[in-house]
Amino acid sequence: xxxxxxxxxxxxxxxxxxxxxxxxxxxxxxxxxxxxxxxxxxxxxxxxxxxxxxxxxxxxxxxxxxxxxxxxxxxxxxx
Amino acid sequence: xxxxxxxxxxxxxxxxxxxxxxxxxxxxxxxxxxxxxxxxxxxxxxxxxxxxxxxxxxxxxxxxxxxxxxxxxxxxxxx
Amino acid sequence: xxxxxxxxxxxxxxxxxxxxxxxxxxxxxxxxxxxxxxxxxxxxxxxxxxxxxxxxxxxxxxxxxxxxxxxxxxxxxxxxxxxxxxxxxxxxxxxxxxxxxxxxxxxxxxxxxxxxxxxxxxxxxxxxxxxxxxxx
Amino acid sequence: xxxxxxxxxxxxxxxxxxxxxxxxxxxxxxxxxxxxxxxxxxxxxxxxxxxxxxxxxxxxxxxxxxxxxxxxxxxxxxxxxxxxxxxxxxxxxxxxxxxxxxxxxxxxxxxxxxxxxxxxxxxxxxxxxxxxxxxx
Numbered sequence: 001x002x003x004x005x006x007x008x009x010x011x012x013x014x015x016x017x018x019x020x021x022x023x024x025x026x027x028x029x030x031x032x033x034x035x036x037x038x039x040x041x042x043x044x045x046x047x048x049x050x051x052x053x054x055x056x057x058x059x060x061x062x063x064x065x066x067x068x069x070x071x072x073x074x075x076x077x078x079x
Numbered sequence: 080x081x082x083x084x085x086x087x088x089x090x091x092x093x094x095x096x097x098x099x100x101x102x103x104x105x106x107x108x109x110x111x112x113x114x115x116x117x118x119x120x121x122x123x124x125x126x127x128x129x130x131x132x133x134x135x136x137x138x139x140x141x142x143x144x145x146x147x148x149x150x151x152x153x154x155x156x157x158x
Numbered sequence: 159x160x161x162x163x164x165x166x167x168x169x170x171x172x173x174x175x176x177x178x179x180x181x182x183x184x185x186x187x188x189x190x191x192x193x194x195x196x197x198x199x200x201x202x203x204x205x206x207x208x209x210x211x212x213x214x215x216x217x218x219x220x221x222x223x224x225x226x227x228x229x230x231x232x233x234x235x236x237x238x239x240x241x242x243x244x245x246x247x248x249x250x251x252x253x254x255x256x257x258x259x260x261x262x263x264x265x266x267x268x269x270x271x272x273x274x275x276x277x278x279x280x281x282x283x284x285x286x287x288x289x290x291x292x293x294x
Numbered sequence: 295x296x297x298x299x300x301x302x303x304x305x306x307x308x309x310x311x312x313x314x315x316x317x318x319x320x321x322x323x324x325x326x327x328x329x330x331x332x333x334x335x336x337x338x339x340x341x342x343x344x345x346x347x348x349x350x351x352x353x354x355x356x357x358x359x360x361x362x363x364x365x366x367x368x369x370x371x372x373x374x375x376x377x378x379x380x381x382x383x384x385x386x387x388x389x390x391x392x393x394x395x396x397x398x399x400x401x402x403x404x405x406x407x408x409x410x411x412x413x414x415x416x417x418x419x420x421x422x423x424x425x426x427x428x429x430x
Contacts, residue, residue, distance in 0.1 A: 006344050007414030008425040047430045052412070055347040071344055071412070077426040078341070078348075078372055078413025079325055079384050079404060085208050086278030087289040126294045131276070134211040150208055150276075156290040157205070157212075157236055157277030158189055158248050158268060169309055179329040179379055185400070186322045192391065193315040243315055255328065257404060264321070265397040 001026075001064060004071040009049070012042045029053065030060030036072070047075045080105075080143060083150040088128070091121045108132065109139030115151070126154045160233035161216040163209050167237050167246040178230040181253035185260035187268055189248040191241050198283040203241045208276035212236065219270040223252070226266070227259040234267060236277055296369035297352040299345050303373050303382040314366040317389035321396035323404055325384040327377050334419040339377045344412040348372070355406040359388070362402070363395040370403060372413055 003018040010016050026032050029051045037044050050073040051058050057073070064070065082097040089095050105111050108130045116123050129152040130137050136152070143149065160175045169188065176184045191203050220232045231253035241247050250271065252263045279290040296311045305324065312320045327339050356368045367389035377383050386407065388399045415426040 004344065006412065007342055007416070008428040011425070046428055052344070052347055055350050057410075071347065073344070073412050074414065074425070075427040076408070076410065076412055077415040077428075078343070078411050079408040083208065085276065086206055086280070087292040090289070125292055131208070131211055134214050136274075148210075150211065152208070152276050153278065153289070154291045155272070155274065155276055156279040156292075157207070157275050158272040170306065173305055173324070177326070177380055182326055182328040184324040184326060186324070187393075187396065188309070188320040188322070189393075190313070190318055190320060192318040244313055257323075257325075258401065260323065261397050261401040265394065268393060 001066065001068070001070060004069065006072065007074045008046065009043065009072040009074045012040055026064060028060065028064055029058045029062045032064060032070070033060065049074060080145060080147070080149060083148065085151065086153050086156075087125065088122065088151040088153045091119055105143060107139065107143055108137045108141045111143060111149070112139065122151075128153055159217065159220050159231075160235070161213055161220065162235045163207050163212055163238055164235060165237060165239050167235050167249050169246065169249065172233050172235060172249045172251050175233050176231045176251045176253045178253045181230050181255055183255065183257040183260045184231075184251065184253045185264045186249065186251035187264045188246050189268075191243045191245050191247060193243040195281055195283070198286075200243055201282045201284060203247065203282070204280040205236070205238045205241065205247060206278045206280070207236065207238045209238075211276050215275040216271075219267055219274070222270065223263045223267050227252075227254060227263040228256060229254050229259065229263055232263075232267070234271065236271075236275070238277075295353070295356050295367075296371070297349055297356065298371045299343050299348055299374055300371060301373065301375050303371050303385050305382065305385065308369050308371060308385045308387050311369050312367045312387045312389045314389045317366050317391055319391065319393040319396045320367075320387065320389045321400045322385065322387035323400045324382050325404075327379045327381050327383060329379040331417055331419070334422075336379055337418045337420060339383065339418070340416040341372070341374045341377065341383060342414045342416070343372065343374045345374075347412050351411040352407075355403055355410070358406065359399045359403050363388075363390060363399040364392060365390050365395065365399055368399075368403070370407065372407075372411070374413075
């Protein structure tokens with residue numbers, strides 16, 4: 001699975017894309033968030049962290065499928 | 080006294096300026112309105128008719144002075 | 159404040175005037191001639207203004223707006239003469255450090271302008287024409 | 295609808311797009327870079343967007359606005375990259391037959407844009423910089 005990183009999350013992780021081996025331990029958005037928090041504790045300090053799957057905000061229960069475009073969405077600040 | 084006419088009042092009176100001999104019978108804005116209504120009955124059919132004295136809306140009690148710039152203000156429709 | 163009665167409204171001039179280093183929010187309303195009115199096709203509008211008084215009224219309205227919202231720039235520009243469908247007839251713009259202020263202030267200025275400023279619209283449809291708002 | 299992510303916002307293009315024969319009311323909001331923020335002098339901003347998703351969100355917001363107000367034209371344009379004080383970073387415009395609708399719709403679109411669209415602002419002051427809104 002490839003994860004796109006933006007804004008402060010790109011800085012925290014240190015790159016703009018993260019490749020994660022598809023794994024039974026990360027079946028859905030909620031478990032991805034848990035995995036990220038363990039790997040990159042600085043992500044937990046953010047005001048919020050959303051996940052987008054195929055360009056849509058995704059709830060914790062959404063299943064992750066190989067080939068989906070997954071992105072980390074830290075608090076937005078456009079406008 | 081000179082009276083500036085605009086919009087529909089210019090059409091009703093048939094000119095853009097009206098000269099009225101200063102007269103004790105027209106001492107103030109209220110009496111000017113009465114005089115106008117008699118001379119030009121079509122003015123009474125308007126939705127409203129205000130008088131401006133020296134570029135300010137004037138109440139009926141305001142005294143008319145020779146040399147003031149007086150204008151008829153039919154209902155405005157700018158914007 | 160940029161308060162003007164003009165023959166032709168220059169949107170770029172209005173926008174440029176509204177730039178201010180401490181203002182992150184700029185809002186510009188433009189009123190244009192519609193192609194239809196009262197169920198009829200509009201061929202043209204002709205605007206007439208009592209210019210000296212209209213400019214005084216613009217200033218009063220702008221000052222009222224400044225009392226209510228933190229505005230660093232205010233522009234009110236109205237066109238006179240013959241206007242065709244699509245032409246701009248009025249431009250009202252403000253700049254503020256605060257976003258919500260610019261929407262409220264622009265709406266307020268337009269509302270006041272329509273109520274008090276001595277400007278008159280003569281609407282033409284083919285052979286007919288009418289002074290808008292003149293009669294009940 | 296004219297929905298774009300661009301390097302440089304062209305105000306004239308936005309205004310021209312908003313022209314519509316049946317719409318007498320056009321409103322255009324422009325957000326610009328302020329010279330100060332959080333009590334410090336701003337040297338520049340850098341905007342980053344998740345473009346494909348941002349454009350989808352623009353479209354959702356525009357459709358929500360259309361459901362609530364009679365709008366014939368909607369434009370939402372956001373800039374990315376390095377922006378200096380005074381530069382336009384966002385332009386939101388609508389055209390409607392109804393005046394009040396354009397103020398409300400523009401305010402609504404800006405509010406939604408700031409809430410949901412994946413765009414991020416990195417603010418620079420001299421040596422320091424901060425991702426706006428990232429931390430509590």
